[in-house]
Amino acid sequence: MASPAAVNCSGAARRILLLPTTTTQPATRSFPGRLSAVTSRPITTLPSTPRTKSKSTPKTQPPTTPPPQPLQTRRTYHSTTHPPPPSPFTQAETTLLTSALTSHIPTHGFTLPSLTLAARDLSLLDISPSFLGPSPVARLIHFHLYTTRTTLPSLASQHSDLLSGLSVSGKIELLTWLRLKQNEPIIQHWQQALAVMAQPSQVPVAVRELAMLADEIYYLAGDKSVDPSWYTKRAALSGIYAAAELFMTTDKSEGFQETRRFLRRRLQEAEELGGAVRSVGEWVGFTASAGVNVLRSKGVRI
Amino acid sequence: MAAAARPALKRALPSLRSSTFLPRQQQPQCHHHVPTSRRSLSTTPSHRNDTQPTTPSDEETHFGFSTVTTSQKRALVASVFTSVADSYDKMNDLMSFGWHRIWKDHFVSTLNPGFSPLSSTSPTSPQHILDIAGGTGDIAFRLLHHAHTVNSNPNVKVTISDINRAMLSVGKSRSAALPASQQAALSFVEANAEDLRKTRPLTPILSQTEQTFFDPATATSGLEDDSVDLYTVAFGIRNFSDIPAALAEAYRVLKPGGVFACLEFSKADKHPLFNSVYKEWSFRAIPLIGQLVAGDRDSYQYLVESIERFPRQEEFRDLIKGAGFRVSGDGGWEDLTGGVAAIHRGMKPRE
Numbered sequence A: 001m002a003s004p005a006a007v008n009c010s011g012a013a014r015r016i017l018l019l020p021t022t023t024t025q026p027a028t029r030s031f032p033g034r035l036s037a038v039t040s041r042p043i044t045t046l047p048s049t050p051r052t053k054s055k056s057t058p059k060t061q062p063p064t065t066p067p068p069q070p071l072q073t074r075r076t077y078h079s080t081t082h083p084p085p086p087s088p089f090t091q092a093e094t095t096l097l098t099s100a101l102t103s104h105i106p107t108h109g110f111t112l113p114s115l116t117l118a119a120r121d122l123s124l125l126d127i128s129p130s131f132l133g134p135s136p137v138a139r140l141i142h143f144h145l146y147t148t149r150t151t152l153p154s155l156a157s158q159h160s161d162l163l164s165g166l167s168v169s170g171k172i173e174l175l176t177w178l179r180l181k182q183n184e185p186i187i188q189h190w191q192q193a194l195a196v197m198a199q200p201s202q203v204p205v206a207v208r209e210l211a212m213l214a215d216e217i218y219y220l221a222g223d224k225s226v227d228p229s230w231y232t233k234r235a236a237l238s239g240i241y242a243a244a245e246l247f248m249t250t251d252k253s254e255g256f257q258e259t260r261r262f263l264r265r266r267l268q269e270a271e272e273l274g275g276a277v278r279s280v281g282e283w284v285g286f287t288a289s290a291g292v293n294v295l296r297s298k299g300v301r302i
Numbered sequence B: 001m002a003a004a005a006r007p008a009l010k011r012a013l014p015s016l017r018s019s020t021f022l023p024r025q026q027q028p029q030c031h032h033h034v035p036t037s038r039r040s041l042s043t044t045p046s047h048r049n050d051t052q053p054t055t056p057s058d059e060e061t062h063f064g065f066s067t068v069t070t071s072q073k074r075a076l077v078a079s080v081f082t083s084v085a086d087s088y089d090k091m092n093d094l095m096s097f098g099w100h101r102i103w104k105d106h107f108v109s110t111l112n113p114g115f116s117p118l119s120s121t122s123p124t125s126p127q128h129i130l131d132i133a134g135g136t137g138d139i140a141f142r143l144l145h146h147a148h149t150v151n152s153n154p155n156v157k158v159t160i161s162d163i164n165r166a167m168l169s170v171g172k173s174r175s176a177a178l179p180a181s182q183q184a185a186l187s188f189v190e191a192n193a194e195d196l197r198k199t200r201p202l203t204p205i206l207s208q209t210e211q212t213f214f215d216p217a218t219a220t221s222g223l224e225d226d227s228v229d230l231y232t233v234a235f236g237i238r239n240f241s242d243i244p245a246a247l248a249e250a251y252r253v254l255k256p257g258g259v260f261a262c263l264e265f266s267k268a269d270k271h272p273l274f275n276s277v278y279k280e281w282s283f284r285a286i287p288l289i290g291q292l293v294a295g296d297r298d299s300y301q302y303l304v305e306s307i308e309r310f311p312r313q314e315e316f317r318d319l320i321k322g323a324g325f326r327v328s329g330d331g332g333w334e335d336l337t338g339g340v341a342a343i344h345r346g347m348k349p350r351e
Ligand SMILES: C[S@@+](CC[C@H](N)C(=O)[O-])C[C@H]1O[C@@H](n2cnc3c(N)ncnc32)[C@H](O)[C@@H]1O
Pocket: B029, B030, B031, B088, B132, B133, B134, B135, B136, B137, B138, B139, B161, B162, B163, B164, B167, B191, B192, B193, B194, B233, B234, B235, B236, B239, B240, B241
């Protein structure tokens, strides 16, 4: 199923385009999802004020599940009109995976023993984790990716003072850094986890999560541009994040300052080389602008 | 080649028509009703004229005249069933393009029976695996090997259960090739998956005319509630007449935290082109091959149709959820080879 070619950045960007759209305008309905996904953002979503909802996220969670608990978090595709997409994890999975993540991963890493010990904590059986599917460990890693991404908004609002004074690119840098710091408790196990997610069967999940993370960061940074660079910016950020994340697994510096410097350097380069980066994704941009023009001709205000 | 193969397979695969008027218990129970459509077949040595129908009656379940010793008889019976089991394999090969062995390996290794964290301080409790419709032991032997050898955990026992003693008898004789420690961890139980409260240990078949289907009236025991860690069923559930009843029984016998796992032929219609080729293959080619090789189109037709009738992945997942099992948000199933087969997994929750 998985094509290794899908790992590259434009693959990541393309995946975003295939995600459900937020469009409510009938005019856009007849277009392929990839077009409406692009154009729908400014129509329905970009908040003129910083989002205030993220803090309320924990209140909507079921009381029985322990924090940090990302189930039922808000929208992923930045729609204010559609309900958030359902969690890709059922309640039974969330309970088991959360227990593994909080109690056993720091010691045992992203491994089957972590899951088995979590099952025992919950008075389940050694065999129980096998209900998670063909690769319970990959499911556990996916759960970490999902929870860290969906808790980013509340992390951002905790740092709203810092963020509000920054430019868009400053915000992107800080938000990316906040996400990287979420790997701190599990950093000595993360390289192994990345290896698991690089297996062909797991690549689609990993790429999709990465793309959604880049999208989340741009959303939280309040980036309003809807031009061909929409894709390339996200693709570039995906690539930079992935590189920084890997860099961090070998970073022994105090407070991972080397990783932060690495991140800054890469973001700066991307900005300076913006034109070059754009040409990499030129065909995407071309297709997108063609789509935007079609939509404009249909009366969509873009 | 076709001519040579014909007599053996003809015996193994009697015409579906002959089974049409039998009571439900006598109906085809596997995707190809092999040893079941004619009760006499299952106990008929190869030299016997198998076209002569025998009426099931109570007397026939008694041990009749016996001119050979019990062990000789058993060996004779087993050899007949081995050829039947071979024909099962052939059919599975045709339907799965030979992949069913790989699917079975995958099924077992992803369930990972007997796994126990090394660092654990608490002792591992023994694991009890129940392989339903276990037939000739293909799945059970793999489970046992994985637990005992791959996971070095001898604290795992496996119960093979089937409604058909003939199939179980083949499994039993095949198990003689296993290491003694594995044989000691195996038990064979006759039961209908739809009612596991009524079971009996595998009773050797001693007479040619014996009923090979488990009769619940002869039950001597039953499977207790909350007694099983892992319930497996491979290429069996499609043949059950009451699938919800079987799922309810699976739920009952599993311990809280226990896992239900099913490997079954499924729908490959996510890939339209592949699906149309596969449909063409199964509906046209397979019955034709059945006719040419086995001189028996109907049995192969039954195989194909039973697969077609089986619910699609989503529907079957919902039946599993309906029985009370918790499934993964990842769909709750895993397609194999584009959906030609699928694995469904569920966990019985601790309420
Ligand atoms: C195709 S065989 C599968 C054997 C084995 N599990 C495998 O994968 O090779 C199907 C088996 O299901 C058994 N079976 C059919 N109906 C059953 C029922 N109601 N209860 C228990 N077993 C049943 C048949 O006797 C047969 O042995």
